[in-house]
Amino acid sequence: MSDDILYSIRNLTVEYKTRAGAVRAVDDVSLDIHRGEILGLVGESGCGKSTFGKALMRLHDGPASITGGELWFDGRDLMKLPMTDMPDIRGAEIGMVFQDPMTSLNPVQRILDHLTETIHTHEPETSDADARKRAEDLVERLGIRRERVKEYPHQMSGGMRQRVMISLALALRAKLVIADEPTTSLDVIVEAKFLDLLKELQKEFGLTILLITHNIGVVAEVADRVAVMYAAKMAEVGTAQEVFAAPKHPYTQGLLKSVPNIKLGEGELYKMGGEPPSLLHPPTGCRFHPRCPFAMDICAEKAPEFKPVANDQLASCWLYQKDGVQQAAVK
Amino acid sequence: MSNIDEKNVNTPPEGTTWEVELKQVGFVRRLLMARRWYGADWWFVAISAVMVVGFIIVAIFPQWFAPYSPDALVGPRFIAPNATVELSILVVPVDSPVNKLQDLAVPEGGDRPAVAVEQGLPTSGDLNDESQKIDQTLKNQPEGLRLRPVIDRYTSLDETLQAVVDGTDKAAIVQTTDLDVVKENYPTLREAGSITGEQAGGYLMGTNDIGQDVWSRLLWGTRVALIIGFSSSIISLLLGVPLGLVAGFVGGAFDRLLSLLMDSLYAFPGLILAIAITAVLGPSMLNIIIAIAVLYIPTYYRIVRGQTLSVKEEVYVEAAKSIGARRLEILSRYIFPNVIPSVAIIFSVNVADAILTGAGLSFLGLGLPPTIADWGIDLARGQRFIQTAWWMITFPGLAILLVVLSFTLMGEGLAEIFNPKLRDR
Numbered sequence: 001m002s003d004d005i006l007y008s009i010r011n012l013t014v015e016y017k018t019r020a021g022a023v024r025a026v027d028d029v030s031l032d033i034h035r036g037e038i039l040g041l042v043g044e045s046g047c048g049k050s051t052f053g054k055a056l057m058r059l060h061d062g063p064a065s066i067t068g069g070e071l072w073f074d075g076r077d078l079m080k081l082p083m084t085d086m087p088d089i090r091g092a093e094i095g096m097v098f099q100d101p102m103t104s105l106n107p108v109q110r111i112l113d114h115l116t117e118t119i120h121t122h123e124p125e126t127s128d129a130d131a132r133k134r135a136e137d138l139v140e141r142l143g144i145r146r147e148r149v150k151e152y153p154h155q156m157s158g159g160m161r162q163r164v165m166i167s168l169a170l171a172l173r174a175k176l177v178i179a180d181e182p183t184t185s186l187d188v189i190v191e192a193k194f195l196d197l198l199k200e201l202q203k204e205f206g207l208t209i210l211l212i213t214h215n216i217g218v219v220a221e222v223a224d225r226v227a228v229m230y231a232a233k234m235a236e237v238g239t240a241q242e243v244f245a246a247p248k249h250p251y252t253q254g255l256l257k258s259v260p261n262i263k264l265g266e267g268e269l270y271k272m273g274g275e276p277p278s279l280l281h282p283p284t285g286c287r288f289h290p291r292c293p294f295a296m297d298i299c300a301e302k303a304p305e306f307k308p309v310a311n312d313q314l315a316s317c318w319l320y321q322k323d324g325v326q327q328a329a330v331k
Numbered sequence: 332m333s334n335i336d337e338k339n340v341n342t343p344p345e346g347t348t349w350e351v352e353l354k355q356v357g358f359v360r361r362l363l364m365a366r367r368w369y370g371a372d373w374w375f376v377a378i379s380a381v382m383v384v385g386f387i388i389v390a391i392f393p394q395w396f397a398p399y400s401p402d403a404l405v406g407p408r409f410i411a412p413n414a415t416v417e418l419s420i421l422v423v424p425v426d427s428p429v430n431k432l433q434d435l436a437v438p439e440g441g442d443r444p445a446v447a448v449e450q451g452l453p454t455s456g457d458l459n460d461e462s463q464k465i466d467q468t469l470k471n472q473p474e475g476l477r478l479r480p481v482i483d484r485y486t487s488l489d490e491t492l493q494a495v496v497d498g499t500d501k502a503a504i505v506q507t508t509d510l511d512v513v514k515e516n517y518p519t520l521r522e523a524g525s526i527t528g529e530q531a532g533g534y535l536m537g538t539n540d541i542g543q544d545v546w547s548r549l550l551w552g553t554r555v556a557l558i559i560g561f562s563s564s565i566i567s568l569l570l571g572v573p574l575g576l577v578a579g580f581v582g583g584a585f586d587r588l589l590s591l592l593m594d595s596l597y598a599f600p601g602l603i604l605a606i607a608i609t610a611v612l613g614p615s616m617l618n619i620i621i622a623i624a625v626l627y628i629p630t631y632y633r634i635v636r637g638q639t640l641s642v643k644e645e646v647y648v649e650a651a652k653s654i655g656a657r658r659l660e661i662l663s664r665y666i667f668p669n670v671i672p673s674v675a676i677i678f679s680v681n682v683a684d685a686i687l688t689g690a691g692l693s694f695l696g697l698g699l700p701p702t703i704a705d706w707g708i709d710l711a712r713g714q715r716f717i718q719t720a721w722w723m724i725t726f727p728g729l730a731i732l733l734v735v736l737s738f739t740l741m742g743e744g745l746a747e748i749f750n751p752k753l754r755d756r
Contacts, residue, residue, distance in 0.1 A: 087652075087657050118654045
């Protein structure tokens with residue numbers, strides 16, 4: 001794996017305008033996505049991870065808008081591009097796979113039309129026959145018989161549709177694929193197959209994949225690195241081994257303990273206390289402090305910085321920052 | 332559906348069986364099998380579709396079906412359906428060149444033709460009136476022909492006809508019913524039609540107050556009704572659909588302004604608005620079409636806008652953005668095709684509605700010039716004679732009912748068949 005950074009997100013902030021005021025669904029988040037890795041982004045529902053994923057393509061409209069930050073993709077800051085140039089990036093360089101494969105394909109278009117349209121949108125000079133052949137080769141590579149490109153989405157199963165979605169991203173050799181909860185609506189067997197396929201494709205095409213999920217198991221299965229989001233902030237980032245073996249942020253620790261395990265007896269499953277905070281009125285200081293078993297005075301006053309804590313591991317927690325370490329006091 | 336499923340209870344499901352079957356059959360079978368698959372009453376659709384096609388054929392080629400021109404005064408007034416009336420019939424020898432009363436005319440000063448009539452019947456009066464009429468027109472023409480027949484009166488029908496057989500008279504004028512009785516006895520005579528050119532009967536739906544054939548007017552009226560129905564619906568579709576698409580897609584102030592306009596148009600009582608528009612524009616086919624089209628634009632606008640609003644939030648539209656589709660592409664390839672099925676269905680129901688409104692306008696005398704064969708006009712005309720000539724108002728009314736019913740049934744039935752959300756009820 002190369003250390004070369006494909007996508008560097010700097011201080012990204014996304015706001016939703018609501019009647020009650022602006023809600024920061026992504027607040028000052030920085031993240032580096034390395035070339036050729038699978039980066040798992042985990043977090044509770046509503047922590048802003050899907051918003052973050054969409055923001056990487058500047059896909060927001062309506063009440064949401066990116067209010068700050070830089071998006072350095074492959075040497076360019078996407079925030080500096082005019083919005084009218086974004087369609088050229090979307091699909092061609094960054095692809096996206098959505099959560100529900102049943103609704104993410106146009107019901108009145110054949111699979112083939114989806115693929116050829118993608119190809120023609122970005123490479124108008126491609127002939128129909130070429131585009132068709134490419135589409136057929138691609139779906140065949142993904143394990144769908146090539147005759148089936150003539151079918152409509154409703155004639156395919158959820159797993160097949162999800163593979164079609166991936167093929168849309170692969171059709172133009174997108175460098176980065178953002179997969180937003182791609183396996184949530186699939187059953188476990190199809191899910192396992194799909195994850196295997198993702199890994200294969202990553203190796204074969206040198207894909208970079210941002211895998212957004214709330215399922216820690218999925219991340220453990222495929223991810224090279226893991227990013228943990230909590231309440232619109234990045235809590236912890238590190239390699240999968242580091243994060244799973246030695247989680248630094250108390251939230252990550254709680255999250256890992258809450259994963260159901262067959263070996264646990266009845267009543268032994270850890271439940272994190274409290275509720276995720278409202279993003280309209282986030283807690284002062286560290287956003288996790290009301291639920292944190294290690295909370296200190298400073299936690300409520302000042303937000304910790306997002307800093308390296310070990311080799312490649314970063315976390316935003318006072319426990320690992322300057323005087324915080326000495327003053328660690330368990331409640 | 333149930334009996335097919337039972338067979339395959341133990342085989343692994345490869346989609347449900349009807350889905351597999353559905354793939355193998357064509358459109359016609361699908362239509363016929365609709366009841367089994369979707370629970371729609373397929374025969375409603377089948378019958379109404381046949382009727383719609385029938386009406387369209389009649390509208391395009393009324394002359395194939397109508398015995399007379401819609402404007403022709405073909406017979407006496409107020410003949411009941413299939414009734415016969417007494418007419419004065421011209422009877423001539425078989426070898427005579429005379430085929431109508433006018434053929435008896437001779438040059439000025441020539442021998443006036445003798446015509447036999449029976450005493451005491453209206454035939455002599457008819458002959459007198461009709462020959463004077465013909466004489467008046469002949470007098471002014473360069474041929475110098477005159478028609479002033481000598482009327483020979485006989486005491487019985489047999490004497491009258493015998494006079495023609497003997498050659499005493501050139502022709503005889505006999506009443507229809509009398510002639511029918513004795514026709515067999517005179518093989519050397521033939522009928523040369525009624526002296527007025529009218530027919531004695533056989534009008535399927537009778538004649539109206541000026542002697543036009545109701546059936547023929549009905550058939551020709553189909554053309555007018557369908558032209559109004561289709562063209563006004565197409566115009567409102569062509570305007571309403573793009574406006575709804577754009578308003579729903581763009582949103583914002585444009586949407587709000589347009590919706591306000593459309594809603595106020597929609598809030599108006601339909602017929603009154605149409606009356607106002609035609610009153611301003613004046614009666615003509617084009618104006619009535621425009622008035623009705625304006626009336627139905629909001630119907631398309633509202634449905635298309637609503638559908639667009641819901642479709643544009645679908646994940647596949649977002650997915651389309653994520654593969655780099657531009658706004659125009661999203662509108663034309665993702666939203667429009669998903670919106671159009673509901674438009675097709677309201678179109679069919681809308682045509683029926685437009686026909687009804689068109690007939691209503693004509694009925695009120697605001698629609699078409701009264702010379703045009705139109706159901707609404709015929710209704711208005713028949714209404715005055717409803718006590719004496721029920722057929723004048725009944726048949727155009729039935730025609731409107733049938734057309735509207737078949738279009739509505741077809742629209743609703745197709746909606747049920749092609750809308751997957753309604754199947755499996």
